[in-house]
Amino acid sequence: MSDRADGGKPGPGLRIIHRGPRYIVRFHQANDDPWAVVSFEYWKPAPTLEGEFAAEGFFRHRGMNAFGIMAASNDWFQDDEIVQVIAAINAVAEGWRLIGYGGSMGGFAAINFFHDLHLANAVAVSPQFSIDAARAPYEPRWRAEAAAISFNHDKIDAIPPVTSGWAIFDPWCVDGRHMADIQRHHRLTEIHVPLGGHDIMGILQQADVYTGMVNDMLAERFDAAAFRRAWRVARRRSAKFWLAVSGALLARGNAAGALRAALRARGLPHPDPAWIDLAEADARAALGEHAAARALVAGWAAHPAFGDLARARLAAWAAPQAPLPPARRPLWRRIAGRIRRALTSPAG
DSSP: OOOOTTOSOOOSEEEEEEEOSSEEEEEEEOSSOSEEEEEEOOOOSSOOSSSOOTTHHHHHHTTOOEEEEEESSOOTTOSTTHHHHHHHHHHHSTTOEEEEEEETHHHHHHHHTTTTTTOSEEEEESOOSOOOTTTOTTOOTTHHHHHTOOOTTOOTTTSOOOOSOEEEEOTTSHHHHHHHHHHTTOOOEEEEOTTOOSOHHHHHHHTTOHHHHHHHHHTTOOOHHHHHHHHHHHGGGOHHHHHHHHHHHHHTTOHHHHHHHHHHHHTSOOSOHHHHHHHHHHHHHHTTOHHHHHHHHHTTTTOTTTHHHHHHHHHHTSSOOOOOOOOOHHHHHHHHHHHHHHHHSOOO
């Protein structure tokens, strides 16, 4: 369904070029250049067809033409209505140079529908190969969503290879497994953000390097070596990064290192300070400091968002427990040096 009543080229501004029960496509035209971003929505706790599409403000502020595809549910764009969505975009942007963009669910879609939209390039942040348990049995995060989806348009391993685009992901979390499967069929340029977890956007934004990275990728002038140099310095400014370091060290039995990383996070801004208290408490509990751990999380026990986590920890720490065993260094040797240097270097 289109709002182009005159059947001609849409004028500047924001307009709807498709509206259906499952998807809506908003088109923000900032100029007459035959170039645009196609932005796919990411997973949301309460998806809706209202409001701004993913990164709309980013594109609008920079004067970029952009199509935004929003979904009524987290369905990985698998409903048959997606065929109409693609047709609507192709009708408006015939002959244009289009760049796909998306994170997580949207990153999957930017690759999966690359050829349908005749994309010239793609920026996929933490994309999945699939969330279908039959195809990605290692993926536990979206089982409820997958159970409700008929994967009629999950073809990422059947389309011709995508050879132009960037994939930004953490190779040390499950997203690395997804990328290994994706790269068996495609040849995307990989940008690794170790310890970034799935929320790479949040960590890079907090370190103030995400905007420049995406802007350069969309403009097709991205310098990967320059980005890596900037990230190595900027990550020290991210509390989320230090919390990721803390969690990784704790998982390997290095509670003292985990505590140091959590304390580094405490000295930096974070939108949810509960995560810092929880990380420090986990490390102190592993060191046998149960009274200090309980004091850190007790204030969060009644919090609507963090109460369950806090109460579970308080229950686990009700009786003294032995500290974690020493780290199994041979298994951790590959990344221990990097983390040790980050922990001991001056804050930047």
